[in-house]
Amino acid sequence: MRKWGSLLLAASLSVAAISACTSAPTDTTASPGAEGASPAATAAGGSRLDMVLQRGTLICGVEGTIPGFSFVDPSGTYSGLDVDVCRAIAAAVFGTSENIDSKIEFRNLDSTARFPAVQNGEVDVLSRNTTWTSSRDAAGGNGLEFAPTSFYDGQGLLVSKASGIQDIAGLAGKAVCVETGTTTELNLASRTKEAGVTINEVKFQDSNAAIAAFAEGRCEAFTSDRSQLAAKRTSLPNPDDYVLLDVVMSKEPLGPVTINGDSRWYDVVKWVTFGLIQAEEFGITQANVDQMLQDPNPDIQNFLGVQGELGQQLGLPADFMVHVIKAVGNYGEIYERNVGEGSELNIPRGPNELWTNGGLMYSPPFR
Amino acid sequence: MTTSFPPASTSRPPLAQIGPVAWVRKNLFNSWFNSILTILLGLILGNTLVSFVRWAFSLAQWQVIPANLPLYFVGRFPASEYWRIWVLVALLAALAGQTWGILAKTAPRLFSRPVLIGLAIAALIAVIFPTPLPYRLLIIGIEVLVAASAWFGWQMASKVPSFGKWLAIAWAIALPIALWLLLGGFGLRPVNINDWGGMLLTVFVSVVSILLSFPLGILLALGRQSTLPVIRWLSTAYIEVVRGLPLLSILFFASVMVPLFIPSNIRLNLVMRAIIGLTLFTAAYLAETIRGGLQSIPRGQTEASRALGLSTPLTLGLVVLPQALKVSIPAIVGLFISLLQDTTLLLIIGLFELLGISRSILANPQFIGRYAEAYLFIGLIFWVLCYAMSWGSRRLEQSLNTTH
Numbered sequence: 001m002r003k004w005g006s007l008l009l010a011a012s013l014s015v016a017a018i019s020a021c022t023s024a025p026t027d028t029t030a031s032p033g034a035e036g037a038s039p040a041a042t043a044a045g046g047s048r049l050d051m052v053l054q055r056g057t058l059i060c061g062v063e064g065t066i067p068g069f070s071f072v073d074p075s076g077t078y079s080g081l082d083v084d085v086c087r088a089i090a091a092a093v094f095g096t097s098e099n100i101d102s103k104i105e106f107r108n109l110d111s112t113a114r115f116p117a118v119q120n121g122e123v124d125v126l127s128r129n130t131t132w133t134s135s136r137d138a139a140g141g142n143g144l145e146f147a148p149t150s151f152y153d154g155q156g157l158l159v160s161k162a163s164g165i166q167d168i169a170g171l172a173g174k175a176v177c178v179e180t181g182t183t184t185e186l187n188l189a190s191r192t193k194e195a196g197v198t199i200n201e202v203k204f205q206d207s208n209a210a211i212a213a214f215a216e217g218r219c220e221a222f223t224s225d226r227s228q229l230a231a232k233r234t235s236l237p238n239p240d241d242y243v244l245l246d247v248v249m250s251k252e253p254l255g256p257v258t259i260n261g262d263s264r265w266y267d268v269v270k271w272v273t274f275g276l277i278q279a280e281e282f283g284i285t286q287a288n289v290d291q292m293l294q295d296p297n298p299d300i301q302n303f304l305g306v307q308g309e310l311g312q313q314l315g316l317p318a319d320f321m322v323h324v325i326k327a328v329g330n331y332g333e334i335y336e337r338n339v340g341e342g343s344e345l346n347i348p349r350g351p352n353e354l355w356t357n358g359g360l361m362y363s364p365p366f367r
Numbered sequence: 368m369t370t371s372f373p374p375a376s377t378s379r380p381p382l383a384q385i386g387p388v389a390w391v392r393k394n395l396f397n398s399w400f401n402s403i404l405t406i407l408l409g410l411i412l413g414n415t416l417v418s419f420v421r422w423a424f425s426l427a428q429w430q431v432i433p434a435n436l437p438l439y440f441v442g443r444f445p446a447s448e449y450w451r452i453w454v455l456v457a458l459l460a461a462l463a464g465q466t467w468g469i470l471a472k473t474a475p476r477l478f479s480r481p482v483l484i485g486l487a488i489a490a491l492i493a494v495i496f497p498t499p500l501p502y503r504l505l506i507i508g509i510e511v512l513v514a515a516s517a518w519f520g521w522q523m524a525s526k527v528p529s530f531g532k533w534l535a536i537a538w539a540i541a542l543p544i545a546l547w548l549l550l551g552g553f554g555l556r557p558v559n560i561n562d563w564g565g566m567l568l569t570v571f572v573s574v575v576s577i578l579l580s581f582p583l584g585i586l587l588a589l590g591r592q593s594t595l596p597v598i599r600w601l602s603t604a605y606i607e608v609v610r611g612l613p614l615l616s617i618l619f620f621a622s623v624m625v626p627l628f629i630p631s632n633i634r635l636n637l638v639m640r641a642i643i644g645l646t647l648f649t650a651a652y653l654a655e656t657i658r659g660g661l662q663s664i665p666r667g668q669t670e671a672s673r674a675l676g677l678s679t680p681l682t683l684g685l686v687v688l689p690q691a692l693k694v695s696i697p698a699i700v701g702l703f704i705s706l707l708q709d710t711t712l713l714l715i716i717g718l719f720e721l722l723g724i725s726r727s728i729l730a731n732p733q734f735i736g737r738y739a740e741a742y743l744f745i746g747l748i749f750w751v752l753c754y755a756m757s758w759g760s761r762r763l764e765q766s767l768n769t770t771h
């Protein structure tokens with residue numbers, strides 16, 4: 001009998017211990033602020049590159065529910081432009097293009113969870129439609145590092161033709177659907193303030209809910225990045241009833257993100273992204289990369305690691321770009337496959353053309 | 368003396384009011400006001416039904432569901448390992464069938480008319496549903512297995528009195544087997560828990576959270592009633608703190624804050640974090656539900672068992688708790704049903720359970736805008752799961768019903 005009593009006591013005490021553990025930290029939830037230093041990056045002492053190599057998998061944060069950028073296709077594989085950037089980084093780091101998905105762990109992050117996930121080291125790289133802004137980049141802000149832009153976007157306005165809205169001034173007194181916790185929300189506020197109109201913001205945690213509300217007529221306009229508006233418009237019952245206004249309210253350069261203060265890892269992500277653009281400029285594609293290894297052009301030989309030590313300097317295999325291109329192709333191929341003419345979204349390349357074709361895609365030289 | 372009988376022919380006995388027409392007249396058209404209400408509501412309901420049917424058969428594009436069926440049920444679980452899921456389903460079907468048989472042992476007939484109708488509907492759905500033929504055969508096979516094991520359990524329950532005990536042990540053994548089938552290892556190909564999704568993840572997280580939160584909830588409920596002040600205060604503090612926090616913030620805490628406190632080379636699995644969050648949350652509510660049950664047990668029960676010489680743990684374990692838990696079954700099952708539905712919040716920490724996987728499917732440019740179809744489908748799955756739980760709990764209540 002006494003034994004039973006002590007057993008119960010022990011069990012109850014363990015409950016007490018659990019409750020003490022769980023209730024104590026909740027009080028301090030607010031103290032490590034959003035600008036938090038990077039305990040994860042510095043704790044191990046080395047670069048995240050070593051950590052990734054040691055682990056054998058790249059943890060890549062994606063959104064998971066953006067048409068053309070990241071989603072799960074019926075066969076259960078991730079697909080999209082952001083996802084292909086993850087694959088490119090993994091191919092470069094691990095020096096292989098074979099079965100690259102087995103070396104990547106995708107982590108789905110919504111807009112409120114993405115920065116904490118980078119800061120606390122949950123993900124190695126964030127490839128998730130994230131706009132490059134000064135405050136996010138600054139050490140005193142979110143403390144992130146932005147790799148080169150992989151997609152130039154801009155905020156637009158989708159309105160129904162029936163509403164007769166032509167420009168921002170026409171929004172006066174109208175309800176506008178917007179996704180909360182994004183730069184989109186801030187831009188809408190500042191542009192409407194600039195135009196001196198008061199609008200009724202209808203906020204949603206997620207863009208699918210926002211477009212559904214817009215389709216039901218709960219708001220007269222829907223604002224988001226133009227790429228997203230183009231995708232969402234195809235999903236509306238009568239796409240022709242809606243018009244994408246010429247208004248461009250913001251610059252939205254979207255690109256991969258790493259943590260501040262780890263330049264070795266940041267350089268890898270940065271130069272792999274540049275490499276995709278450079279490969280398109282050189283005309284190296286998934287199909288012809290093996291022939292290009294014999295190309296006499298010394299710039300291409302350097303780029304593909306036939307000679308020189310660009311790869312070693314970055315801490316990568318010499319032929320890292322060969323693996324990248326074999327895995328996902330060059331930037332143009334990635335674009336066309338996921339959001340361009342090869343996809344249902346069919347977004348014209350516009351600013352995402354190479355600089356040689358009048359766009360903004362430009363890579364510093366690989367030498 | 369003459370007795371005057373009332374004239375026999377003045378009023379005839381009322382006609383028997385039976386048959387559908389009489390029922391309709393009595394219940395729907397018994398006054399002019401009710402007649403108007405009936406017609407009005409009938410029109411509204413009929414109109415809704417007609418437009419729903421029109422939508423379902425002409426506007427809706429259902430191919431989003433058959434095309435993504437594996438995603439809905441198991442997420443990114445590798446296709447070459449699907450057989451393990453089928454083995455697990457068969458195992459659970461056999462055990463569930465026998466449990467049903469035991470719970471229904473007092474019933475005069477196992478396969479009553481509603482049960483047969485239910486089975487027929489399930490079989491019909493399995494046949495109609497556009498899946499590859501082997502899957503249809505497997506689903507029918509599993510249904511037959513459930514029915515056969517139910518009959519077996521029903522027979523055994525009356526012949527072997529200890530059969531229920533054996534079945535409980537079988538359930539306990541089934542849990543590690545299920546984990547082995549799902550996670551792999553020991554001869555099976557390992558499957559990353561992050562690749563689980565859809566219904567598999569929803570059910571797994573719910574079941575494990577239920578199993579863990581139940582004992583924790585009982586301990587907290589007992590702790591809150593303890594005579595030792597430290598235990599009482601700590602239990603009360605835990606319950607009040609957790610009940611004061613929204614589940615969303617607890618999950619967010621589990622996913623965002625926890626990694627800050629543990630070394631970066633130790634990575635606590637996202638699914639484990641979700642289970643911890645859900646368990647800690649549900650345990651607090653469960654504790655209060657069970658405390659309500661404990662307080663409903665008359666003091667005399669405790670005093671009587673003391674008088675018989677039972678110690679405190681035995682009094683609790685043999686007299687008070689069994690009665691308290693029996694009283695609380697409906698409320699406890701209600702909590703578990705809401706736990707199942709709360710798993711949709713796992714979306715916020717990036718887990719693709721049923722709701723999350725639907726959103727990812729809807730981001731596929733091929734299926735953009737098929738919200739209604741996709742959400743209707745997962746709504747149906749949730750309804751089936753929740754109804755199964757509440758049906759099971761009612762059976763359990765009936766079989767435990769010993770009140771006089």
